[in-house]
Amino acid sequence: MSREFLQTKICILGYGFTSLIAYKKLLEKYNHNDILMLKNASAKDILTLEIDSLIFSPLPIFPVLESDLYKSDMFNSEEYKESIKVSYTEVKNFNLTKGEIKNGSLASFMLSNNSINKWLCIGLKQWGENFLNKPFNQIQAKIKNHYLSKNGNTRIGYKNSLSPYYDTVKDLTPSIVKYKEISSIDYKNSLVTTDSKKIRYKKLISTIPVDKLLSFCKFNFVPNLEYYGSYFLYFQYSEGFSRNNLIYDCDFDSNILRIFSINDNFMMVQLKSYKSIKIDSSIIENQILKLVPSIKNLKLRGKLILPMSYPVENISDKKTLNAIKIITKQNIIPFGRFGEWKYVDLHELNWRKIQ
Numbered sequence: 001m002s003r004e005f006l007q008t009k010i011c012i013l014g015y016g017f018t019s020l021i022a023y024k025k026l027l028e029k030y031n032h033n034d035i036l037m038l039k040n041a042s043a044k045d046i047l048t049l050e051i052d053s054l055i056f057s058p059l060p061i062f063p064v065l066e067s068d069l070y071k072s073d074m075f076n077s078e079e080y081k082e083s084i085k086v087s088y089t090e091v092k093n094f095n096l097t098k099g100e101i102k103n104g105s106l107a108s109f110m111l112s113n114n115s116i117n118k119w120l121c122i123g124l125k126q127w128g129e130n131f132l133n134k135p136f137n138q139i140q141a142k143i144k145n146h147y148l149s150k151n152g153n154t155r156i157g158y159k160n161s162l163s164p165y166y167d168t169v170k171d172l173t174p175s176i177v178k179y180k181e182i183s184s185i186d187y188k189n190s191l192v193t194t195d196s197k198k199i200r201y202k203k204l205i206s207t208i209p210v211d212k213l214l215s216f217c218k219f220n221f222v223p224n225l226e227y228y229g230s231y232f233l234y235f236q237y238s239e240g241f242s243r244n245n246l247i248y249d250c251d252f253d254s255n256i257l258r259i260f261s262i263n264d265n266f267m268m269v270q271l272k273s274y275k276s277i278k279i280d281s282s283i284i285e286n287q288i289l290k291l292v293p294s295i296k297n298l299k300l301r302g303k304l305i306l307p308m309s310y311p312v313e314n315i316s317d318k319k320t321l322n323a324i325k326i327i328t329k330q331n332i333i334p335f336g337r338f339g340e341w342k343y344v345d346l347h348e349l350n351w352r353k354i355q
């Protein structure tokens, strides 16, 4: 089969916030024509969703005021100033005894901090029983780097129902090559072959899950990646919960992990774990009204399931680490939460790595 041949200085594989911000940052040094973005034609991107003609960011992706990324000229920081307001309900129906917590687990790590009951309750709701037994190294690293750091963690909320990150990328016009499938990445010869193209690159930045990247590079094993998903319901209401409020539900018996108001009439509910998928939405509605009794005319408007949201353990098997080392030496840069397999936010990435 004959395929069109293309050449590029930089090829970005993946089409999410990491790829788009990378593109924007690369424009500081390269021309638009030097960069090609490879996008899976059938993958649904979730930069925004549309429900009943409301276009909104479905995930609460917040820039951090004190971060270098926010302070860089990516943002017009005069424009985005409203920080989110976070609150926690009282801990209820939670009776964990310290004896149930295994040494070295994420739960035992959390015991060394304040507000123990609150964090243990939320942790167990989000991560399930494994939270008591497994180290969840990626989550520990996130807590250390982020929440316990002295750098500040002021999260800037949505404007017009959209994450400020969306505003920074929405007008970008990268050259996009869509693919149905990637047949191979020949990293020794810097060549990506898709169903319709052959693309020679000088540098390949990949934000797709690292196991997929390695399989495209024809490494013949399946990396053992541990991750968790997330499950969201979206509700509309007429009044009672103004925008950019985030409430953690610390009732252990409730199926809600947290709720977030995207605007003054629309909210996101993150359920407590993947297991909650079959829950009747009227149970969730009743619980929302317990959290915010002032809400009026609440109606379910949509759902979203993301099977892979949080990397939870470090990659430790030697084969995978070695394969990553090999491709990195050959001008491939695995980048971002899924590319590097790190539970990090956008402002925590080392953006110098790609420039």
Ligand SMILES: Cc1cc2nc3c(=O)[nH]c(=O)nc-3n(C[C@H](O)[C@H](O)[C@H](O)COP(=O)(O)OP(=O)(O)OC[C@H]3O[C@@H](n4cnc5c(N)ncnc54)[C@H](O)[C@@H]3O)c2cc1C
Binding pocket: 013, 014, 015, 016, 017, 018, 019, 040, 043, 059, 060, 061, 062, 063, 207, 208, 209, 212, 230, 270, 306, 309, 336, 337, 338, 344, 345, 346, 347
């Ligand atoms: C509830 C929640 C809250 C969050 N809050 C924040 C926050 O406040 N701040 C923050 O910075 N981040 C937050 N995040 C993380 C956020 O999702 C990421 O920072 C951001 O979306 C990462 O963008 P990305 O481009 O790396 O990943 P993605 O947008 O997931 O893009 C990955 C790319 O890989 C491709 N891909 C996926 N699977 C495959 C496959 N099997 N084969 C080929 N390609 C594939 C996708 O099509 C996509 O192009 C949050 C996440 C969740 C779930």
